Every structure is written in structure tokens, then in C-alpha cells.
Amino acid sequence: MADIYRNGTGNLICLDEGIDDPAAIVAALNFVHAANGCATSDWGGADTSKSHGAMADLHYKHSNDLYSAGCFSRSWVVQEVVLSKQSTMVLGNSLLPLKKVLCVARSCYYYDRRLDDANLFIVRMLASILDKGDKVAHPKSADTVSSPAAAMYHLLFAMMYQELSDPRDRIYSILGLINWPEGIPSLLVPDYGKSARDVHRDAARYQLRDPGLRLATLQQVYHYSAPAISEVDMPSWVPCWIRSRMDLRPSGSHLFDHAAHSDTAVDVRSMETKGPDVLEVSGVSVDFVAQVGEIFERTDFAEQSSVGEVLNLFHKVRRLLPADLATNAGMFELANVLLQGWPNVKAWNLEDWAHWTKEETVENISAYITYLVEHKHQPPMLESLAIGEDAAVRKASRFLKQLVWVWADNQLFQTASGRIGIGRGIMNPADALVVLYGGQVPFVLRPSGVYHQYICDAYCHGIMNGEAISQHQAEGRASQVFRLR
Structure with a gap:
């Protein structure tokens, strides 16, 4: 299918299905586009803060109706849009250039936030691909993805809301x-004789071999209640x-900017003699989980x-740090742990995508307390x-x-040696805390005979920047091999 779209001269996409008032949507797109002063080559769009009032709100509602159309949610439509030399959307009696449609969505997403995130996630992804002139690019970056494995990783995240009738197409539709x-690669060549489970397992094996990831x-x-996802036995x-993407943990994790691996390289091998379900990874064992605390849900932070x-x-x-809250240094240290090291790396202000300074971090946590x-x-x-x-x-x-x-x-956890950290709610006492070579963060593994089950990534204060690897090497200890299953 990719070759068909790539070799075509153009592509018409009919949007009428499920849309009750095409004329109103066309008027809404023209209004938002004009109000925003959209620049189709600019990822950030334009300031729409002046586009308020009852009429503006109605136009944004109609815009949202467009992005809720079934066309945007289908997995294979991405190939139609991206690979064609020119894509035009047909809505009623109007022809809408695709870039105009995506530009409006992108601007609305970053400034007004009056459109549904699930719908805009899709069009934002398409806009980033079109804007960069390459198959896929890092969001908010001029750098294109450096390897096929990295491109695959980013596309799997970018298409997290796309619908598909066959779970194998989560992988095959992006190739x-x-x-x-x-x-x-032979591991990924489409083969509908393979089970969905094996298709996804092989995709993970391929990505994990890439040192750049x-x-x-x-x-x-993301495990909810057991290391193996019961309904598909991964x-x-x-x-x-395979799971509904609405249930998955947001990727682009806030832990990605750490460097617990120091200068080590990824060392991952498939154990073909043990079966393709077993993965060997090298690293060092740091500690064991001794205590875990309350699991926090989003409702715990509800306003009332x-x-x-x-x-x-x-x-x-x-108490565990300890931190003297009478000093700015103590408040900053407390914030640093509670936000999993963000202030020491890049604490995003999620309101406007700017960085917090150290002083702003202290001011914000003080105001919160x-x-x-x-x-x-x-x-x-x-x-x-x-x-x-105020x-x-x-x-x-x-x-x-x-x-x-x-x-x-x-949940908060404490290790046997007194380290503190934050990990997923599935963690239990006696889980192992390890640093894997090439891994940005520590990982939690659960011993199971001669194997380990993967539990989650974690933040552990004091070993997020290679300290555990350096200590291990200074003591002359050999690396360890963990067999994941």
C-alpha cells in the first residue's frame, strides 16, 4: 500500500462521513485560520488568545467536530496522507488543503486547548511529519530521527490513538x-500467519537492539496488576x-533526560536457545526494594x-532526605525528589512549555505547600x-x-540501603533495583527463578547520573546478566 500512495500524483480524502454540517466546519476552519495567522511551516502555530467570545467558541466546537471524524482515527489513513505527493480533503462542496486543516489543529492545541486532546494528538502527529519533510521527526525539534528503530519508536507513540481492526496492524501500518x-528487517516483514502477540514481541526485540534508543x-x-498482561500473555x-492506547502510559517519559547508564552502551541479546520470549540484558544490581508506600491516583489531586x-x-x-525546608536549598531538594529530578534536568512548565529556573521551582513548591x-x-x-x-x-x-x-x-519506595525513589504502583518489596547498560534510568525487576520479570522504570535519588555504574566499576565488580521473560 505504501508504494501505491507514494507513486500516486495526489490523494483526495472524503470527510463527509459522520459530519452533520460541512458548511459550518468549513466556516470554522477559515475563521480559526484567519484568527491565528497560521504559518504552515511553523510547529508552534500562532497566538490565539484574542479569539474569544461566543462566536469563536462555536467555531472551535465545529473544528473539534472535524477532528472527531472517523478519517483521522484510522491507522492506515496516515499512509494516505503522508506518502501522497499532495493531499486534499473534500468536505461538502469545499476542497481543503491538508496543511490548512492541520495548521488550524496545531495552533488550537498549543494555545487555546479548546479541542479534545485525543483528536488533536492525531493531527499534531500528522502535522509534525508534513512540516519536517521527512518520514518522522522529533516533536518540537528540527532534528529528524536518526535510525529506523527510532522512527518506529516515535511512530508507535505518535499513532497511539489510531484505530485498527487487526492488532498486528499497529506495527504493520507504520512500516x-x-x-x-x-x-x-526479516523480523518485521509483514506476515499475517504470525500471532499478534509475536508481531508485537518481535517489534520490541528489534527496537531494544538499537543503542540510540x-x-x-x-x-x-506499563503493567497494571501483574508483570504479564493476562489477556495477551506478553x-x-x-x-x-495491543491494548487500547487510551490506557497506555504517556510516552516521552519525564525520566528520559537522565543518564543513569553513565557512558555504557546498550547490551541486549535475544536468547534464541531459550526461545524468543527471553531477553538478556547486561547491567549492575544496585539494591532491593525494602518498603513501598501509598499509591497515588489522579483523584488524590482533585481540587476538593x-x-x-x-x-x-x-x-x-x-525525613528520608533529610531536607531543611527553612532554606531554599532544602526546598529545591524536596521539589527535585517529588518531581523525579526534573528541576536538575529540565523541569517543564506544562502551561507554556518553558523551563523553570531554580528560583521558580522553589517559589512554586513553596506556594503549593x-x-x-x-x-x-x-x-x-x-x-x-x-x-x-493571584x-x-x-x-x-x-x-x-x-x-x-x-x-x-x-508510589514512594525505600531500598534496603536507605535510598528513596519513585516507581509504579505495581512494585513490591524484594523487587530488584538495577541499572542496565545503556538505560537512562534505573529499572525494577522481579526475581522469578533463574529469570526476572520486568516491572517498571524508576526514579531513585542519587543514582540518576551514572553514580551506581561508577561505584561498581571503582570496586572492580563485574557486570551481571539478567534474563527477562
């Missing part, structure tokens, strides 16, 4: 979007791309929820704040937004 200098594929694995180290557990978490982290103590409930969500809201409230809400991102379905 035509990737540049394969030496052809599609830094074992990021493992960080896409090996514990395979991301369950009790703040007792949250404050207890803060106090426990402070003060708000909890004074009001006995969570501050308002950042998106709900009115223009001109600065202290805005700072508290900023910290809350990052806190929710880090702690949803996470």
Missing part, C-alpha cells in the same frame, strides 16, 4: 512510513501496544480532595484559572500540574 536503507522501549511498558518486557496523604508524602520525603496548609484542599487546576489570577495561586497550580504528571499511579 511504509519509515526509511529502511537495507530493506525491512537507550532502552526507551522498556520505558513504554513477555514482561514487551510494551502492550483531602490533602492529608499528600502532606504526609512530603513530610516522609523530607502554603496553599495546602491554608486552604485544606488542592489549588485549582491550572487550565481553570482566570486571567489575572500570582501565588498560579504558582501553586503550576506545581500541582507537574506533581499529578509524576505521581499518578506511582
